[in-house]
Amino acid sequence: MADEKPIEDALAEEAAELDGYFSDAPLEPEPKYPPLKKSFDTAIIITNLPTVPQSKIERLTKVVLKLVSRIGKLATSEEFGGMFMPFDESSGSTLGFCFVDYETPEEAKNAVGVLEGYTFDKNHQISVSPYHRAEKLKGLEEKEFVEPEPAPFVEKPNANAWLEDPSQRDQFVIRQGEETVVYWFDAKNDPIVDYDGSREKEAGVAWCAFYCHWSPKGSYLATLVPQRGVILWSGSNYDKVGRFVAPDVKTVLFSPQENYLLTNNMRRDDEQAIRVYNIQSGKLLRAFPLYPNDFPQGDEFPPPPFLWSHDDQYLARMGKDLISIYSTPSMKLLDKKSLFAEGIEEFQWSPKANIIACWAPEQANSPAHVDLIELPSRKSLRQTNLFNVTSCNMVWQENGEYLAVRVTRHTKSKKTLYNNIELFRLKEPGIPVEMLDTKDGVMALAFEPRGSRFAMIHAENPSAAKVSVSFYDMMKKTEQITVSKKGAKKGQKQKEVVTVKELNKIRTLEGKQCNFIFWSPAGQTIILASLGDSASGTLEFYDVDNNSMVVKEHYRANQVVWDPDGRSVATCVSQPIGGGHYKFAMDNGYILWSFQGKQLYQQSFESFYQFLWRPRDKLLSKKEINKVKYNLKKYEKQFEQADKERQRALYLEETKGKRAVRKQYRDLLADLRALRKSQRARHIELQDGYDSEDDNNYTMNDVTVETILSTKEEVVA
Numbered sequence: 001m002a003d004e005k006p007i008e009d010a011l012a013e014e015a016a017e018l019d020g021y022f023s024d025a026p027l028e029p030e031p032k033y034p035p036l037k038k039s040f041d042t043a044i045i046i047t048n049l050p051t052v053p054q055s056k057i058e059r060l061t062k063v064v065l066k067l068v069s070r071i072g073k074l075a076t077s078e079e080f081g082g083m084f085m086p087f088d089e090s091s092g093s094t095l096g097f098c099f100v101d102y103e104t105p106e107e108a109k110n111a112v113g114v115l116e117g118y119t120f121d122k123n124h125q126i127s128v129s130p131y132h133r134a135e136k137l138k139g140l141e142e143k144e145f146v147e148p149e150p151a152p153f154v155e156k157p158n159a160n161a162w163l164e165d166p167s168q169r170d171q172f173v174i175r176q177g178e179e180t181v182v183y184w185f186d187a188k189n190d191p192i193v194d195y196d197g198s199r200e201k202e203a204g205v206a207w208c209a210f211y212c213h214w215s216p217k218g219s220y221l222a223t224l225v226p227q228r229g230v231i232l233w234s235g236s237n238y239d240k241v242g243r244f245v246a247p248d249v250k251t252v253l254f255s256p257q258e259n260y261l262l263t264n265n266m267r268r269d270d271e272q273a274i275r276v277y278n279i280q281s282g283k284l285l286r287a288f289p290l291y292p293n294d295f296p297q298g299d300e301f302p303p304p305p306f307l308w309s310h311d312d313q314y315l316a317r318m319g320k321d322l323i324s325i326y327s328t329p330s331m332k333l334l335d336k337k338s339l340f341a342e343g344i345e346e347f348q349w350s351p352k353a354n355i356i357a358c359w360a361p362e363q364a365n366s367p368a369h370v371d372l373i374e375l376p377s378r379k380s381l382r383q384t385n386l387f388n389v390t391s392c393n394m395v396w397q398e399n400g401e402y403l404a405v406r407v408t409r410h411t412k413s414k415k416t417l418y419n420n421i422e423l424f425r426l427k428e429p430g431i432p433v434e435m436l437d438t439k440d441g442v443m444a445l446a447f448e449p450r451g452s453r454f455a456m457i458h459a460e461n462p463s464a465a466k467v468s469v470s471f472y473d474m475m476k477k478t479e480q481i482t483v484s485k486k487g488a489k490k491g492q493k494q495k496e497v498v499t500v501k502e503l504n505k506i507r508t509l510e511g512k513q514c515n516f517i518f519w520s521p522a523g524q525t526i527i528l529a530s531l532g533d534s535a536s537g538t539l540e541f542y543d544v545d546n547n548s549m550v551v552k553e554h555y556r557a558n559q560v561v562w563d564p565d566g567r568s569v570a571t572c573v574s575q576p577i578g579g580g581h582y583k584f585a586m587d588n589g590y591i592l593w594s595f596q597g598k599q600l601y602q603q604s605f606e607s608f609y610q611f612l613w614r615p616r617d618k619l620l621s622k623k624e625i626n627k628v629k630y631n632l633k634k635y636e637k638q639f640e641q642a643d644k645e646r647q648r649a650l651y652l653e654e655t656k657g658k659r660a661v662r663k664q665y666r667d668l669l670a671d672l673r674a675l676r677k678s679q680r681a682r683h684i685e686l687q688d689g690y691d692s693e694d695d696n697n698y699t700m701n702d703v704t705v706e707t708i709l710s711t712k713e714e715v716v717a
Contacts, residue, residue, distance in 0.1 A: 030351035038409045042075060043131035044112055047097040050124055055085070055631075057094060060083060066102050066344065071114055071287070072107025072272070097263070099131070106245065113283045143668070162614070167646065170563045171543040173212055173221065174590070175577075175610035180223065182238070182614075187568045187594060188643075190601055191652065195238045207231070210577060211610055215254045217617040220279075222261070224249050230263055243403070244277045246286075257312040260328060266290065268297065275307065276331060286331035289675050292319040309349050310400075314375060316356070318347055323356065325375065334376055341371070346392070350426070352400035355381065359392045359405065367393070370405050370422065372431060382431040384422060388412070392539020397447040397454075399622075401427050402474055404454060417441065421456075423474065423503065434503050436472070444516060445468070449524050450622050453506065453544065455517050455526055469509045469517065469528055471544060476504035485653035513538050522566030525595050529560050529571075539571060541597035550597030555585045564616040568600065569593050 046068075065083055068074065074082025085098040104109045108130065115128045162171060169186040171194060200207040207472055209221035215222070220241070221233045232242040246252075246263035253262040261277045290303045298663050304318040314334065316325045322338040340354075341347070347358035349512035354375045362368045367387035372381040386392075386407055393406040403424040410417050421436040440458035447454045452474040459467040471593035480498050513536055514528035528540040537555040540549075557574040572590040589604035589613050620628070652659075684691050691697060 012613075016245070040131040040135070042102045042108045044100050044102075044108050045097060045129050045131055046100060046115065047127045047129070048124055049085075049094070049096050049098060049120065049126060051093045051096045053093050056086065057085065058242050060094070064098060067115070067118075068111060071102075071111040073103045075101040075103045095419065110284050110287070114286065115130050146469070155583045157236045157237065157241060161236040162218070162617070170222050170565070170568065171218075171614040172563070173214070173610075173612050173614070174608070175208070175212060176588075176605040176608045178206075180212055182221070185563075185568065185592065185598060185601075187592075188646075191592075199238075207233070210249070211251070213252050213254070214612055214614050215258045215464055216256050216615055217258055220254075222252050224252065226250075230261065232261075242279060242282055244275075244282065246275055253306065253308070255308045255312040255315075255328075256310050256556055258565070259312045260285070260308075260315075262306055262315075264290075266303075278329060285329060286326070288317075292317060292324065294320045296320075307347070307349055309354050309375075310352055311354070313354065316347070316349070318344055323347055323358065335378075339373070339378060346394065348394050348396060349399040350403075351396050351398055353426075355400075355426070357394055357396075357403055359394065361389060370394075372403075372424070373425070382424065384424075384431070386422070386434055392415060393445075395447065395454075396663040398449045402426070402447060402452070402454075403447055404447070406445055419458075421445070425474070425501065428501065436503065440468070446517050446519055448526075448544075449521050450625075451523050455519070457512075457514060457517060457528075460699075466511045466513060467515075467632075469512050469514065471506040473504045474501070476500045506544070509542070514540065514559065518560045518562060518569075520566035520569070520595055521562055521564055525566070527560055527569065529557070531558050531560065533558070539593075539597070541593075541595070552593065552597050552599070554591055559611065561611055561613055563613045566595055567646075569595065570611055570613070571609070574608050574610060577609050622630045633702075 039364045039533070046064070049064070050060065055190050061083065062412045062589065065074075065081070068083065080101075082102075083098055083100045086095045087093070088095055100111070102111065112128045112130055115126060118126050118128075120126050137610045165184075167186055169184045171182060171184055172191075173180065173182045180286065181196040182194045184194050185191045195341060197207040206225060208225065210224035211227055211686060212224065213222045214220070216275070219234060221238070223231050223232060223233065224250050228243065229246040230244045230249055231240060232244075232331040233239065234241045242265060244261060246265065246269060248265040249263050251264050253264070255261070259279060261279050263275045263277070265273050267273050268290050271289050274288040276285045276287070277283065278285055288306075291297050293305065295301070306317045308315055312328060313582070314327060315331070316323055318324075318341075319338065321340065321344065323341055323344065324338045325334040327334050341358055341360065343360040343363045344358050345361060347356055348485045349356060356373045356375065357370065358373070359370045360368060368386040369382045370386065370392065371385075373379070374381050386409075388409045388411070390408045390410050391502055392408070395404045397403070397408070405422040405424070407420050407422060408417055409420065419438055419440070421438070421442070423436060425432050425434075435677040436683065440457055440460050441462040442455045443462055445454060445456040455469060455471050456473075457467050457469055477497055477499055480496050482494050482496050494585065509528075513526055514530050515535065516529045516531050518527045518529060520526065524545050526542050526544060528538075528542060530536045530538040530581060533556065536558075537553050537557045539552045539554060539557070541550040541558075554571040554573070556573050557571045559570075559574055561570045561572070563569065570590050570592050573587045575585065575588060585606060587604075588606065588608035589602065590600060590608070591601055592601040680691075
């Protein structure tokens with residue numbers, strides 16, 4: 001015991017040995033913890049996954065991670081990969097569910113909407129729930145189920161209420177300054193305001209802060225508010241019927257049947273730049289980046305657009321050497337693979353069938369070619385090879401009966417360019433193709449709506465001030481002499497007009513000053529327009545049937561818009577939203593014209609951005625339209641009477657104030673006459689029985705006075 005050192009000395013010796021091993025800096029530990037999440041709004045639970053053993057967990061995890069990563073960015077860390085899949089040690093397999101954590105609550109909400117009901121494989125259809133819902137279910141007491149009362153029925157606004165207008169007026173919307181206004185217009189009176197967002201102004205909110213768009217059938221008006229997304233309005237009172245989250249939205253695209261809505265913010269750094277929604281449910285179906293994988297990017301490569309099929313069944317986008325076609329409403333790739341199209345430069349859907357037209361330039365030893373492909377079979381209906389091709393432009397006829405491909409070719413030296421038109425007849429067996437050669441350069445081509453005629457602008461020098469406009473018909477009318485074989489006219493010769501499926505040139509208009517052509521939706525009338533900042537603004541209203549023309553002018557016009565029935569047309573000088581001062585602001589505004597070229601109305605604005613007619617769904621076939629035209633005289637008296645009644649009602653409304661003042665004056669005169677009549681007896685009494693109003697108390701003498709105004713003497717020899 002005597003040899004043992006005191007504990008103080010032992011500690012001192014140990015401290016001396018460790019001297020120099022420790023820093024003199026004060027100890028202030030600051031561990032790096034991940035940010036604490038106080039809620040689970042970013043977490044979801046995926047159930048009904050396959051149960052797999054330990055050996056297959058890695059593979060299943062990769063598949064699930066790939067699936068959930070498409071929706072949004074996962075909240076990952078050094079120890080957590082954004083997903084956790086529980087494993088049961090006792091059974092030696094997973095439990096059929098997993099937890100997924102996203103960076104934002106919006107991404108988690110979108111994942112619930114997109115992945116719910118997703119077919120994982122042939123035996124598993126997954127179900128997705130927010131984590132906070134699972135927490136509620138955990139504390140839920142088990143008791144007898146009581147069916148909840150259904151929510152009270154709320155009638156949706158009538159999207160077709162505007163079509164019931166007794167005067168069959170059209171509507172249009174304009175964006176000017178800070179205002180967005182919808183007008184009525186009947187081509188006879190000045191436009192009348194239908195709605196200007198007054199309800200939203202009172203609430204202190206903007207019902208449109210960017211551009212607006214009508215749906216293809218006119219059922220909805222979409223207004224863009226980049227901070228809030230896209231808002232849909234419908235019904236006679238323009239009630240809000242939907243809102244779709246789309247940060248920084250720049251444009252929207254409705255599907256032709258109004259079932260789906262595509263939004264685009266044009267941001268290259270956003271993996272969800274393009275979003276597709278179901279309009280009725282508001283559900284986000286899928287999101288896409290601005291550019292597809294492996295597609296060249298840059299200012300010289302604009303993002304390839306999405307295009308809808310005519311029946312809303314497919315949504316397609318061009319990629320590198322392929323076309324990705326997605327089926328609705330699942331938004332999955334058709335047959336789980338894209339359509340291979342090596343070197344594709346452009347594609348378009350047929351307006352009336354699930355047929356894709358596309359073209360690809362020359363590659364190696366392969367010529368350029370135009371293809372027509374039927375879906376979903378992917379059957380090639382027609383392929384036409386083209387040689388020495390510089391570029392192609394495709395133009396469909398409205399009913400999908402014809403397709404025109406404007407081909408720009410070059411000589412072997414590639415110093416000279418020339419054009420020809422490839423014309424496809426899609427309703428004919430084998431889809432025959434006719435070629436229209438032209439020595440001139442073709443600047444524009446357009447088909448007559450619902451017709452077989454087309455017009456094109458061409459000139460020897462595309463930059464020439466004067467051009468030619470030629471009209472062609474895909475159907476040729478010829479006269480044939482037939483001999484009657486029956487009846488009283490047996491043996492007599494008769495002339496009969498026969499229509500032959502042959503390209504026919506109608507006429508060419510020389511020396512025209514135009515760079516755009518716009519057919520009326522009703523056909524027959526076409527506007528040859530000179531548009532643009534440096535153009536003359538000449539507008540030539542040309543009647544193709546009667547070969548007559550009316551020339552007007554709208555200086556600096558940059559837009560021509562026909563109303564859906566072809567009664568009226570608007571020409572506009574508009575500027576883009578944003579971008580600073582517009583140098584032609586003093587010319588901003590629009591003019592409304594009749595289809596015959598008569599100016600109906602004009603309005604100017606300091607800032608004018610947009611003019612859109614409200615579309616109408618076309619319900620009548622070409623045969624029914626021709627029948628209406630044939631019997632039009634039967635309804636002339638009815639229409640004239642309706643016009644007179646409308647003019648009479650308008651006159652009464654305009655003179656309402658004047659007639660009220662006139663009635664007040666006449667009532668005053670009647671009161672004064674009644675007062676004088678009641679005082680007549682007293683008046684006679686005061687004049688000792690003399691009645692000044694009795695004609696018998698007066699003597700009438702006729703006096704003739706002649707006055708010589710001038711005299712003139714003339715000597716007659």
